[in-house]
Amino acid sequence: MRRLLLPGLAVLFICLVAAAAPLLPMPDPVRQDVANRLAVWLPGSPLGRDEFGRDVLSRLIWGAQSSLMVAFISSAIAAIIGTMLGLLGGWFRGVAEFLAIRGADVVLCFPPVLLALLVVTLLGPGTATLILVLSVLYLPGFIRVSFAEVLSARSQDYVEAVRALGAPTTRILLRTVLPNIAGPVLVQFSLAVAAAVVLESGLSFLGLGVVPPTPSWGLMIRGARSTMEQAPMLLVWPCVALTFTILAMNILCDAVRDVADKRGGGGAKRLRLVDRLLPGLFPPPAAPVPLLDVQGLTVEIAVPGGIIKPVQDMSFTLMAGRTLAIVGESGSGKSMAATSIMGLLPPAARVADGVARFEGEDLLRMPEAQRRKLRGGAMAMVFQDPMSSLNPVHRVGDQVAEAIRAHRDVPADAARREAVELLKRVGIADPERRARAYPHELSGGMRQRVMIAMAIANKPRLLIADEPTTALDVTVQAAILELLADLRREEGMGVVLITHSLGVVAEVAEDVVVMYAAQVVERGPVAEVFARPLHPYTRALLAAVPDGDAEPEGIPGVVPRPDQWPPGCRFAPRCAHATDACNQAPPALEAEGDRAVRCIRWREFAP
Known part of the structure; x- marks a missing residue:
């Protein structure tokens, strides 16, 4: 939790400043003062004025509000819709799985800039159009994360127990499955927000996002290009604000990932920001090492x-x-x-x-x-003849416990209890009694399950x-x-x-x-x-x-x-x-x- 404190405070500070923009005593961010254009410093304007004489500090803060609003709203829409589609596809499989996963694949086929051009051509530029574009772009990530987690959760004993009680499917999904996949979805949401801030700025820079005169960091960078030689700081300030915000959010994402993933890194995987923003436009990451x-x-x-x-x-x-x-x-x-x-x-x-x-x-x-x-x-191995692989003079529970204690410093009683749980997990009925049995007292299928229990013990x-x-x-x-x-x-x-x-x-x-x-x-x-x-x-x-x-x-x-x-x-x-x-x-x-x-x-x- 300590890892969350510093980046969390930084992101909270940025969000609070952006939200308080209407209350702060600053000049109107869209009011022009051509007589003072490109001024380095003026009373009440510590960061100077831009190419139209507008206050730079005011536009930075109002631009943060625009960027964060677009990022949070689009990520929230993608999270809600994507998680619901992943839930339905992972639970019902069949047609629901095909529509969810193949629909996500179709979206991933479109480079972000080309998709933005298509939507802007149809609907026209603006904040609403930008939110729609970003929501569609980040939808596949939420679908895939929630789909994979539901596949893992649906076979767990606690889910089967709720189904055995006769609970309706809606209650199982919302009260049992959804809370257990919330951690990876939360990590995905934090990644999506950070990525959306960058992509919003990039699309606004290209004229496909926020429409002037509404302040935006991307529009500020775009406007500063023409005056780079006369006033280079006009380009520096929005870049510094964008960099600080993204760094704070990325560090927060890492901390959220570590806190939310209780399985030691198996659930929510670290994703590179650039690859999520512009898939296909940058060189792919190094191929994963084969197992x-x-x-x-x-x-x-x-x-x-x-x-x-x-x-x-x-x-x-x-x-x-x-x-x-x-x-x-x-x-x-x-x-x-x-x-x-x-x-x-x-x-x-x-x-x-x-x-x-x-x-x-x-x-x-x-x-x-x-x-x-x-x-x-x-690494473990299951042999083809369980009768010859199991020691005939030792009880099967003791042999599973021996496999546990060979690799972990576990007390004998704890190892025996874990052995019983493993026998239960591999589908052996009445595991407490079977753990006290000798190999010749079990059927061939049961002996093979014992071998699998020993193999997966660690x-x-x-x-x-x-x-x-x-x-x-x-x-x-x-x-x-x-x-x-x-x-x-x-x-x-x-x-x-x-x-x-x-x-x-x-x-x-x-x-x-x-x-x-x-x-x-x-x-x-x-x-x-x-x-x-x-x-x-x-x-x-x-x-x-x-x-x-x-x-x-x-x-x-x-x-x-x-x-x-x-x-x-x-x-x-x-x-x-x-x-x-x-x-x-x-x-x-x-x-x-x-x-x-x-x-x-x-x-x-x-x-």
Whole structure:
């Protein structure tokens, strides 16, 4: 709260001075005195007179009133409408979500100046037109912030409890959901006000905002251009006022963000002011650091016959909050790649080449002690066989508590209570009793939920799930996938999902990596890869998926052993389109936009 004091007082002082402008003993800001034009100082005019003999100090204070009035009114309109649209879209989804989010996307397509020109041409310049323009410009920000927060809040237990009581939807949204998203919306409002002050001045400078003779900082800067050589201070005073106001508001925004965000920075993100004012006109900010960036990963195993490479030249990137699926037949190297990233390779195997950066730090070159601190903490893994992964002689609650105490200094009783809460969170009924059970007393689905509870016990930022639904029936499989999706949305973690099921990939993942015989053969967004597969192996996998009454097509042959790779394309012996050229030299992974494919003939057969 102390951080709010100084910038809050500065902004409050500016607002009070602007509001008290009619009461202050100052000259009329629009009265002209041509005889004293460009005067440096006069009695009652400590900052002099402008090019028309008007009092500069009076125009500064009245200009603050104009700028702040436009900024607060336009931001308030955008906040009210945007928050309501985000609430409805996030709660009802479907058509409401489409209209809210796609409408915001349409507005974001228009550069601010072009939108202002369009509106001014239709309605004419003026304060009312300027408020309309700014309200429309800042509407998408409020829609997106409130929409994202509602998606997170709607699955919380307190919301479900209110719904179970039979409360009407309006009451749930206004009394339960809205107060819990107020913090990020408040931060967005403070950012919008600060941005609107600058944009109002810029548009008024271009003649698209406040109409003379109404005072405005943008109009003062515009008028001072013609007299810069004779009276340079006429340009300095409005620039100083604008700079001081924006700095005070930006510092206040940072303080409001820190106070309002109780989750340590996960809710309201810091936004650069220039990017919000003129999207597309300034260079974009540096791209965010990927959560996991794997490049050229190669794993070697020494066998009596020589060296085999179960993973070779594997590359992919995972951003926070997204799910990347790795698919392929058994023996393709999916699990070996995951264990190498986690640092859990068997003694006979080693990473021969490549990097695996987790939040910018290379896991493969990291000391084992440092990587041990990350495992089970910032990064966690769910294995495909929970029965063999759980200790059969310890109760499941004790094993979850052990995962907590391995990374945090928590008393044993507190860890056990937290373990029960985690079991409840992953959907285990009667968690107090189940926590006292042994693994063999639980079903396969429950054991998998226990493994997920252990993995998320320390709020990991990266979760690797290796076949988490193997050997589970369809109902339990769907529940596990829904649980992983909910955890990803709530915690903002990135998920690497290893699976054989393309149906699962289509349901939960945004990006996909297709592996065959230790290599990545295709990579890209799920929707694009499934709609337009480029590699013959990807097309064969998709054709092998049952689809209604259609007979699935099997893939002839089997994945070759690591010591028997073909000399050229490794899929060539099973590919119906293979030619002599395919057997000559190994093909390189070729980039095509945000796609990548390892095939020399993909352009001939691409849909």
